Amino acid sequence: MELLNNLAVGFTVAMTPANLFFALAGALIGTLIGVLPGIGPIATIAMLLPLTFHLEPTSGLIMLAGIFYGAQYGGSTAAILVNLPGETSSVVTCIDGHQMARQGRAGAALAVAALASFFAGCVATTLIATFAPPLAKIGQSFGAPEYFSLMVLGLIAAVVLAHGSVIKAVAMIILGLLIGLIGTDGQTGGTRFTFGITELTDGIDVATLAIGIFGIGEIIANLSRPQEQRSLVTQRITRLWPTGDDFHRAWPAVLRGTALGSVLGVLPGGGATLSAFAAYALEKKSSRDPSRFGHGAVEGVAGPESANNAGAQTSFIPMLTLGIPGNAVMALMIGALTIHGIQPGPQIMTERPQMFWGMIASMWIGNLMLVIINLPLIGMWVQLLKVPYRFLYLAILLFCGIGVYTVNNSSAAVLLAALFGVVGYVFMRLDCEPAPLILGFVLGPLMEENLRRAMRISGGDPMIFVNRPISLGLLIAALLLCILVALPAIRSKREQAFQEPA
Amino acid sequence: MTIANNGTAMTLGERPEAAGAPFWRVLARKDVLAGALFMTVAVLGLWISRDYPIGTAFRMGTGYVPRLLCWILLGLGGVVLIAGLREAQAQLQPAAGAGWAWRPVVFVTASLAIFGLAIERLGLVISIVLLIGVGAFASRALRPLETVIATLVLIVLSWAIFIFGLGLTIPVWPEW
Numbered sequence: 001m002e003l004l005n006n007l008a009v010g011f012t013v014a015m016t017p018a019n020l021f022f023a024l025a026g027a028l029i030g031t032l033i034g035v036l037p038g039i040g041p042i043a044t045i046a047m048l049l050p051l052t053f054h055l056e057p058t059s060g061l062i063m064l065a066g067i068f069y070g071a072q073y074g075g076s077t078a079a080i081l082v083n084l085p086g087e088t089s090s091v092v093t094c095i096d097g098h099q100m101a102r103q104g105r106a107g108a109a110l111a112v113a114a115l116a117s118f119f120a121g122c123v124a125t126t127l128i129a130t131f132a133p134p135l136a137k138i139g140q141s142f143g144a145p146e147y148f149s150l151m152v153l154g155l156i157a158a159v160v161l162a163h164g165s166v167i168k169a170v171a172m173i174i175l176g177l178l179i180g181l182i183g184t185d186g187q188t189g190g191t192r193f194t195f196g197i198t199e200l201t202d203g204i205d206v207a208t209l210a211i212g213i214f215g216i217g218e219i220i221a222n223l224s225r226p227q228e229q230r231s232l233v234t235q236r237i238t239r240l241w242p243t244g245d246d247f248h249r250a251w252p253a254v255l256r257g258t259a260l261g262s263v264l265g266v267l268p269g270g271g272a273t274l275s276a277f278a279a280y281a282l283e284k285k286s287s288r289d290p291s292r293f294g295h296g297a298v299e300g301v302a303g304p305e306s307a308n309n310a311g312a313q314t315s316f317i318p319m320l321t322l323g324i325p326g327n328a329v330m331a332l333m334i335g336a337l338t339i340h341g342i343q344p345g346p347q348i349m350t351e352r353p354q355m356f357w358g359m360i361a362s363m364w365i366g367n368l369m370l371v372i373i374n375l376p377l378i379g380m381w382v383q384l385l386k387v388p389y390r391f392l393y394l395a396i397l398l399f400c401g402i403g404v405y406t407v408n409n410s411s412a413a414v415l416l417a418a419l420f421g422v423v424g425y426v427f428m429r430l431d432c433e434p435a436p437l438i439l440g441f442v443l444g445p446l447m448e449e450n451l452r453r454a455m456r457i458s459g460g461d462p463m464i465f466v467n468r469p470i471s472l473g474l475l476i477a478a479l480l481l482c483i484l485v486a487l488p489a490i491r492s493k494r495e496q497a498f499q500e501p502a
Numbered sequence: 503m504t505i506a507n508n509g510t511a512m513t514l515g516e517r518p519e520a521a522g523a524p525f526w527r528v529l530a531r532k533d534v535l536a537g538a539l540f541m542t543v544a545v546l547g548l549w550i551s552r553d554y555p556i557g558t559a560f561r562m563g564t565g566y567v568p569r570l571l572c573w574i575l576l577g578l579g580g581v582v583l584i585a586g587l588r589e590a591q592a593q594l595q596p597a598a599g600a601g602w603a604w605r606p607v608v609f610v611t612a613s614l615a616i617f618g619l620a621i622e623r624l625g626l627v628i629s630i631v632l633l634i635g636v637g638a639f640a641s642r643a644l645r646p647l648e649t650v651i652a653t654l655v656l657i658v659l660s661w662a663i664f665i666f667g668l669g670l671t672i673p674v675w676p677e678w
Contacts, residue, residue: 171579193568195550219606224603393641394652395652418614
């Protein structure tokens with residue numbers, strides 16, 4: 001019954017006109033950037049982060065969360081109609097979704113995608129509401145050594161489950177940790193890596209770093225690619241409602257996708273993209289007739305689309321309950337909390353129940369809004385797909401510039417973001433994933449603080465991390481992950497999981 | 503986005519890959535460059551932090567964690583570098599030096615930097631004109647008339663969103 005009470009609190013917060021407005025704004029912006037290829041939720045949330053400074057923390061978080069799961073809805077639209085993934089998480093939706101569209105069943109594909117996402121969103125919201133309180137309780141019993149070990153496990157897991165080279169990703173984490181140290185050391189008051197620049201003594205803002213590396217870096221990378229050919233399915237979408245056969249085939253796939261996405265979303269490094277890829281592979285494997293895949297199988301849309309939305313939402317669980325970001329978007333959410341002076345961690349739920357439950361309730365409302373935004377208004381989003389990237393990048397560039405400037409009204413931050421843009425492009429060219437860097441950056445100061453505290457407790461003896469059972473367990477889990485990923489058999493499986501299933 | 507970005511992106515004005523000498527091509531492999539980059543940052547970090555007080559494990563000084571991280575980064579960078587050098591000849595990646603997009607790198611970065619320097623003194627409107635004026639060179643596809651229209655639309659749009667809508671205190675016009 002406590003759950004119902006909590007949800008009641010949440011809905012009273014989420015139903016205020018202001019918060020409804022920000023949920024709608026988030027859902028609209030999310031759909032917009034989800035539809036548009038070339039700009040993703042990470043860059044968008046980074047750009048809008050400075051603006052949330054002017055909002056109530058709850059409203060700000062509601063809007064940012066809406067952008068993230070809204071992008072999962074929008075991403076499928078571009079995938080189905082144009083065969084272009086609006087988001088990485090809808091790459092697999094292209095395969096069968098676009099085939100359905102070419103067979104004149106675009107409406108059915110869009111409806112299945114939206115309804116599957118909505119179902120998954122409802123389930124994921126319930127999961128967050130059910131599992132967040134007990135997890136936060138566990139988190140509250142953690143001391144500094146346990147927290148440090150938990151962060152180590154979180155970072156390692158984030159790297160193992162993401163794609164690309166593990167060693168490079170760990171190096172990127174360390175690099176992020178180092179960038180996070182720039183500025184004044186809170187404990188001793190000494191400055192570090194400031195190069196004598198006064199603007200750097202307060203450290204680098206997470207928005208500046210993320211806008212530079214993801215926003216600007218992505219613009220450069222996109223412009224360096226040849227103009228893509230868009231095969232827009234232009235015929236009018238007449239029939240939105242799927243056939244009985246579609247429903248019959250889709251609903252088991254939705255259940256499987258939701259379950260898989262919910263589990264993978266909670267894991268660090270999981271989230272939308274991994275869930276979608278895994279769900280497509282699962283559907284293809286479990287199908288009685290795998291040859292239908294690639295030729296417009298409705299399961300190939302329903303499974304991944306429910307999985308990516310479930311994964312996007314359950315990835316909030318570790319962030320909200322333990323203060324550990326599992327992916328770059330969650331790292332930015334933690335950045336948004338700290339802008340408002342809110343310390344992320346298990347105490348949020350007890351100290352700010354209004355914010356916590358308000359945000360969860362808003363997710364359900366937001367999902368409902370998204371079905372309405374995406375289905376009847378589909379024509380509007382199709383029009384947007386015709387905007388060429390050469391206009392889009394100018395707008396993104398400008399909003400990045402204004403966004404960075406408003407973080408702290410400083411020209412230096414804009415110059416820094418430009419610099420990080422080049423750095424981000426270099427990373428992309430060298431196949432170094434930038435997401436772990438942001439995770440390291442956000443966790444850096446927290447990790448150092450907990451390390452220092454743990455060492456104080458033990459009198460400088462590092463054995464404290466192995467002597468405490470919970471801490472030891474977490475470290476063993478991290479070590480096991482490292483060993484697992486080094487095994488040749490698992491290594492090749494892991495590489496396969498991120499290949500486009502042709 | 504990253505998935506479709508396995509280094510296959512090609513730009514205009516790119517030279518055929520066979521042009522470089524074998525030794526140069528080994529050095530231009532992605533992992534070799536990435537490893538070298540990590541090691542350079544680590545060495546730089548160690549050098550900068552040479553005077554930071556380290557303290558003891560019990561009472562950590564300013565330099566303890568940074569130096570620890572730099573040593574780890576140096577090690578990891580070395581592993582990446584060696585793995586890159588030892589890579590089997592058969593799976594040679596395309597050299598990372600090929601297809602760098604100098605045009606967007608230069609103009610995107612420059613436009614943002616100019617915007618940052620201009621916004622405080624020249625105000626939002628002129629800064630937008632400068633940002634787009636420079637940034638438009640980053641794409642070859644933009645036509646002059648399109649650029650002018652984009653500028654006007656974006657000025658109106660950003661005024662409506664940021665100044666009128668959100669009430670941000672950004673100067674709109676230059677201070678005379």
